[in-house]
Amino acid sequence: xxxxxxxxxxxxxxxxxxxxxxxxxxxxxxxxxxxxxxxxxxxxxxxxxxxxxxxxxxxxxxxxxxxxxxxxxxxxxxxxxxxxxxxxxxxxxxxxxxxxxxxxxxxxxxxxxxxxxxxxxxxxxxxxxxxxxxxxxxxxxxxxxxxxxxxxxxxxxxxxxxxxxxxxxxxxxxxxxxxxxxxxxxxxxxxxxxxxxxxxxxxxxxxxxxxxxxxxxxxxxxxxxxxxxxxxxxxxxxxxxxxxxxxxxxx
Amino acid sequence: xxxxxxxxxxxxxxxxxxxxxxxxxxxxxxxxxxxxxxxxxxxxxxxxxxxxxxxxxxxxxxxxxxxxxxxxxxxxxxxxxxxxxxxxxxxxxxxxxxxxxxxxxxxxxxxxxxxxxxxxxxxxxxxxxxxxxxxxxxxxxxxxxxxxxxxxxxxxxxxxxxxxxxxxxxxxxxxxxxxxxxxxxxxxxxxxxxxxxxxxxxxxxxxxxxxxxxxxxxxxxxxxxxxxxxxxxxxxxxxxxxxxxxxxxxxxxxxxxxxxxxxxxxxxxxxxxxxxxxxxxxxxxx
Amino acid sequence: xxxxxxxxxxxxxxxxxxxxxxxxxxxxxxxxxxxxxxxxxxxxxxxxxxxxxxxxxxxxxxxxxxxxxxxxxxxxxxxxxxxxxxxxxxxxxxxxxxxxxxxxxxxxxxxxxxxxxxxxxxxxxxxxxxxxxxxxxxxxxxxxxxxxxxxxxxxxxxxxxxxxxxxxxxxxxxxxxxxxxxxxxxxxxxxxxxxxxxxxxxxxxxxxxxxxxxxxxxxxxxxxxxxxxxxxxxxxxxxxxxxxxxxxxxxxxxxxxxxxxxxxxxxxxxxxxxxxxxxxxxxxxxxxxxxxxxx
Numbered sequence: 001x002x003x004x005x006x007x008x009x010x011x012x013x014x015x016x017x018x019x020x021x022x023x024x025x026x027x028x029x030x031x032x033x034x035x036x037x038x039x040x041x042x043x044x045x046x047x048x049x050x051x052x053x054x055x056x057x058x059x060x061x062x063x064x065x066x067x068x069x070x071x072x073x074x075x076x077x078x079x080x081x082x083x084x085x086x087x088x089x090x091x092x093x094x095x096x097x098x099x100x101x102x103x104x105x106x107x108x109x110x111x112x113x114x115x116x117x118x119x120x121x122x123x124x125x126x127x128x129x130x131x132x133x134x135x136x137x138x139x140x141x142x143x144x145x146x147x148x149x150x151x152x153x154x155x156x157x158x159x160x161x162x163x164x165x166x167x168x169x170x171x172x173x174x175x176x177x178x179x180x181x182x183x184x185x186x187x188x189x190x191x192x193x194x195x196x197x198x199x200x201x202x203x204x205x206x207x208x209x210x211x212x213x214x215x216x217x218x219x220x221x222x223x224x225x226x227x228x229x230x231x232x233x234x235x236x237x238x239x240x241x242x243x244x245x246x247x248x249x250x251x
Numbered sequence: 252x253x254x255x256x257x258x259x260x261x262x263x264x265x266x267x268x269x270x271x272x273x274x275x276x277x278x279x280x281x282x283x284x285x286x287x288x289x290x291x292x293x294x295x296x297x298x299x300x301x302x303x304x305x306x307x308x309x310x311x312x313x314x315x316x317x318x319x320x321x322x323x324x325x326x327x328x329x330x331x332x333x334x335x336x337x338x339x340x341x342x343x344x345x346x347x348x349x350x351x352x353x354x355x356x357x358x359x360x361x362x363x364x365x366x367x368x369x370x371x372x373x374x375x376x377x378x379x380x381x382x383x384x385x386x387x388x389x390x391x392x393x394x395x396x397x398x399x400x401x402x403x404x405x406x407x408x409x410x411x412x413x414x415x416x417x418x419x420x421x422x423x424x425x426x427x428x429x430x431x432x433x434x435x436x437x438x439x440x441x442x443x444x445x446x447x448x449x450x451x452x453x454x455x456x457x458x459x460x461x462x463x464x465x466x467x468x469x470x471x472x473x474x475x476x477x478x479x480x481x482x483x484x485x486x487x488x489x490x491x492x493x494x495x496x497x498x499x500x501x502x503x504x505x506x507x508x509x510x511x512x513x514x515x516x517x518x519x520x521x522x523x524x525x526x527x528x529x530x531x532x533x534x535x536x537x
Numbered sequence: 538x539x540x541x542x543x544x545x546x547x548x549x550x551x552x553x554x555x556x557x558x559x560x561x562x563x564x565x566x567x568x569x570x571x572x573x574x575x576x577x578x579x580x581x582x583x584x585x586x587x588x589x590x591x592x593x594x595x596x597x598x599x600x601x602x603x604x605x606x607x608x609x610x611x612x613x614x615x616x617x618x619x620x621x622x623x624x625x626x627x628x629x630x631x632x633x634x635x636x637x638x639x640x641x642x643x644x645x646x647x648x649x650x651x652x653x654x655x656x657x658x659x660x661x662x663x664x665x666x667x668x669x670x671x672x673x674x675x676x677x678x679x680x681x682x683x684x685x686x687x688x689x690x691x692x693x694x695x696x697x698x699x700x701x702x703x704x705x706x707x708x709x710x711x712x713x714x715x716x717x718x719x720x721x722x723x724x725x726x727x728x729x730x731x732x733x734x735x736x737x738x739x740x741x742x743x744x745x746x747x748x749x750x751x752x753x754x755x756x757x758x759x760x761x762x763x764x765x766x767x768x769x770x771x772x773x774x775x776x777x778x779x780x781x782x783x784x785x786x787x788x789x790x791x792x793x794x795x796x797x798x799x800x801x802x803x804x805x806x807x808x809x810x811x812x813x814x815x816x817x818x819x820x821x822x823x824x825x826x827x828x829x830x831x832x
Contacts, residue, residue: 055421060349081543087427097418099437109436110426157422164426263724267636273628274637277700278648280693287667288659338556346550347557358821360560365747365817366810367754369781370567372788373806377570381794398563405560431549452654459656462756462781466788488658488757495662495761503666510659517654525647 003030006168006198007052007089011066014047016059021047023222024066029168034190034199036213036230038206040250043219045202046094049170052200053089054082071167087114089168090161095177096153098145098160103128103137106145106156107163114164123163131159132189151182158189162197169193171201175208187212206246210234218242288514292507300508304474305490309501314509317490319476320389321458321516324486327393328400328457333450335397336404340446343405344412345434364402371399372466380467387468390480395463400453407449411442444531451524455517461488487513571810574803581797587804593767593783595801596790602801604808606767610684610777614759617688617773618695618752623745625692626699631729633700634707653697660690661761669762676774682764685773690758695748702747706740706827707733743823750816754809756781780809 007029014022021044029035029052037045047056054075056062068076075085098106107124108116116123124141128134133155137148145156154174161169171190175183190199190212203209209216210230217227218241226233226242237243244250303313339360347353375395385391415438423433439446464470464486470493473485485493487509494506579587582602590603629649633642669686673679710733718728734741764776765786778786784802792798 053425055424058421058424083424083427083429083543086425091421091425093418093421093425095418097416097422099419099422100441109423110428113428113432113436160422160426259724259727263726266726266729270628270632270636273625274632274645276625277629277645277652277696281648281652283667284655284659284663287663291666335556335559338553339560342550342553342557346553356557356560358818359564361821362814362817363560363563365750365813366567367756367781367813369754369756369784370571370806370810373784373802374563374567374570376788377574378566401560401563405557429543429546431546455654459654459658461656461658462760462785465785468788470789488656491662492658492757492761495658495665503662506662507666510662513656514659517656518651521651521654 003033005029006031006071007200008069009048009051009066010069012048012051012068013065014044014051014056015063015065017061021222022051022219025224027217027224027227029198029200030215031167031198032194032196033214034194034201034212036209036216037200037202037219038204038209038216038245039219040245041204044222045204045219046172048219049172049200049202051076052168052170053086053091055086055091057082087164088166089170090164090166091170092154092157092161092172092174094173096150096157098148098153098156100144100146102142103145103148103156104141107160110160110164127159127163130162130193131155132185132192133159149182151178151185154178154182154186155189158186158193162193166197168198168200171199173202173204176204183208206234218245220245285514288507288510290507291504292509292511295504295508296511300505301512305472305485305493306474309499309505312494312502312505314487314490314512316473316476317485317487317509318512320473320484320489321486323389323477323480323484324393324396325454325458327389327480328396329450329454331393332397332401332404332453336401336450336453337408337446339401339405340408340412341434341439344409345430345438360402360405364406367462368399368460369462369466371395372463374398375463375467385481387471387483388481389477389484391467392464392469392484392486393480395467396457396460399460399463400457403453403456404450407453408442408446411445411449412438414445415441444527448524448528451520451527455520455524458486458520459488459513459517461492464489465492487516567810571803571807574800575807578797578800578804581800582804591769593778595798596787596792600797602804604780604805606769607778607780607783607805608808609769609771610763610767611753611779611781613684613771613773613777614688614691614755614763614779615749615752617685618692618755619745619749621689621692622696622699622748622752626696626744626748627703627741629696629700630703630707631733633704635725635729635733649697649700652693653701655694657694657755657757658761660694661687661758664690664758664762672774679774680764680776682762682766682776683774684763684777687759687761687763688773690762691752691755694755694758695751698748698751699744702744702824703737703741706737706744709740709827710736737827739823739827743820743827746816746820746823750813750820753816754781754813755779756785760785780805784809 005028009025009027012022012025013020037049039045050056051068064076067074104124107127108120111123125134128137133152136152145153148156175186187208193199213230216230216233218225220241226237226239233242234246300313302315303311304316306312343353343356375391379385379391379394419437420433423437469485469489471483473483477484491506491509494502494509587602587604590601591605592601592603593606594601633645664686668689672686714732714736715728718732759779760782763779765778765782766776767778768775770777783805787798787802
């Protein structure tokens with residue numbers, strides 16, 4: 001692995017109150033790759049993901065030990081403005097959460113509040129094209145995003161994230177609320193997007209991880225059990241636990 | 252065996268009938284109440300009544316001053332109480348950490364909502380009328396009334412803000428929005444219909460309150476339309492009380508006429524609140 | 538690259554928190570004023586006389602300052618309104634939560650909201666012009682101003698509160714408990730009596746306390762219909778005076794500021810405030826507890 005590291009966790013321990021959700025985790029995320037985080041539910045995958053753009057700040061009794069580095073800078077200290085981090089590390093959530101506004105406004109809002117002064121129409125269209133949604137919505141950019149189907153809403157949310165031109169996109173089980181067809185579209189989109197973005201995706205669907213990711217991390221009960229090339233994780237894992245999980249013996 | 256069963260069933264049936272009668276009796280009460288008022292006062296509601304000032308001659312007396320006083324007060328209360336109430340609700344829902352202080356503020360607001368209105372009158376009398384020497388002015392009355400309905404506005408606005416799904420906020424934060432940008436662009440617009448409904452209901456409380464205004468001395472003879480916030484004033488319920496408390500039956504009819512005007516205003520406000528609520532239910536289907 | 542936390546954001550937060558603080562200032566204002574002025578009052582009148590005296594005649598000579606007549610007047614109103622609002626309120630809540638169709642609910646709920654929203658001065662008028670004449674035609678010795686008439690309208694006034702809070706409490710009982718009752722072959726009435734009411738008992742009680750605290754502090758209806766005669770009596774057909782209507786009476790007169798008569802409104806006010814506050818705190822506490830049990 002001689003690629004450039006973009007996000008790194010060092011001796012990271014995360015707790016809700018007293019209960020540790022992640023224990024002493026060390027992981028290096030590579031630039032312009034798709035990294036999948038897999039593991040049984042409750043293993044701390046989402047918690048880890050949300051630490052990368054400080055979304056855990058909104059949980060009252062959450063606390064953090066160790067360091068998260070983004071391009072070599074520590075980002076988990078309180079003097080670091082999380083807003084600035086989130087502009088550069090976007091996120092797509094488990095359930096599609098478009099704003100109750102028009103399709104156009106959904107995409108343009110992020111850039112607008114952050115001082116975008118270019119051609120709005122062009123930006124929106126490009127993002128929709130990149131998110132593979134343009135053809136379906138080009139005639140109704142001003143109608144409400146709430147009228148779209150679940151899969152379309154999720155691609156709109158991806159377009160919304162892309163609009164910020166982030167370096168990294170975090171995806172928290174982005175297809176878990178969607179039907180198989182919509183899921184396929186999202187997966188194709190992810191493969192396409194990795195040329196320009198670093199993507200970290202949490203999924204409970206192992207086939208999905210195998211299909212779309214370059215690297216895979218396996219978490220179990222808050223510990224990073226194994227991390228490496230997706231190919232090797234799924235064909236010849238080092239650890240027994242990993243093998244048991246991916247062969248479906250538990251989870 | 253069958254005998255016992257049928258007795259049990261009979262009991263259940265009797266209970267059901269009693270519960271049904273009790274429930275529908277509220278409607279009967281409402282009809283009687285409105286009917287009684289209409290019977291007493293409807294014939295008095297006419298242009299002279301709406302356009303005349305109070306008088307000691309019943310046939311000449313009207314509620315012009317009271318209508319204008321109520322309108323003035325309503326406007327002032329809206330200007331004072333709505334921004335403070337909504338701000339407080341935003342703070343408690345969106346900013347305050349769940350700690351002892353915010354818990355204390357919450358309990359405090361719930362308890363303030365239960366304080367008898369006349370106590371607010373004592374507060375207004377001492378602070379606004381005497382200490383700040385605002386006298387029996389519209390401003391003193393409106394400030395007192397604002398404090399009275401503030402808890403109602405805060406609680407309603409909090410409910411409306413709480414109903415906006417968390418995922419919307421997270422979506423905004425994820426594109427690098429600050430907390431205030433998130434609130435301003437997403438939370439408040441989505442919560443506005445709910446807040447509006449709560450505000451109207453709080454206002455209808457303000458427009459019907461009497462006791463606190465009597466405390467601050469608003470029960471005086473006012474035969475003019477107030478022109479600024481320092482003028483003395485009267486309001487619809489005050490004028491109604493004034494007529495009710497006279498022994499002559501003619502004045503009771505005037506009171507009933509005044510009540511009709513007051514209830515029309517109140518029902519209009521309530522209908523507006525319900526309309527807004529139903530519309531927004533259609534617009535925001537989370 | 539990474540800025541410090543934005544100043545504008547912090548400023549907005551501080552402004553909003555100040556708004557929330559207004560509610561604390563209000564409470565502090567009420568408490569300070571009531572205590573300060575009552576303190577002056579109790580310099581001249583001994584607390585023993587105030588709390589245990591059976592004569593309330595602060596405006597006449599010889600003056601007497603026993604609050605018991607006002608308290609008894611208030612309690613008659615509270616008890617009388619409870620007799621109306623509790624049975625009707627609970628039965629309405631049971632009907633709404635267990636028997637009523639969606640359509641019926643959509644009729645009854647707004648009616649209750651309207652009843653709750655009618656200004657108290659209107660209820661006073663209704664008592665005086667409708668209920669009192671009826672009482673007097675049935676029981677001719679009823680006085681023109683009497684506690685019964687005021688109690689009835691206060692009862693109607695707080696009925697919606699009892700009904701809607703009890704409705705909430707009954708609805709918070711998990712379905713599974715109810716179904717358990719029906720599975721044993723119980724009738725509606727048996728499930729309501731044996732399962733629903735016991736499991737929502739604390740919520741129902743809290744609704745009573747909240748509603749009665751409202752009756753305790755009710756002002757206009759009692760001022761208009763119940764009279765202004767402080768009297769230690771339990772006869773609801775006589776004219777009485779409540780604490781609230783006494784306060785109104787003083788504020789209507791030309792009582793000079795600073796005199797002992799003026800101070801009485803604060804002494805009475807502090808009792809009124811204290812009692813209603815305790816009732817509210819207790820009821821809110823009970824209600825939060827039952828909410829936690831099922832949520």
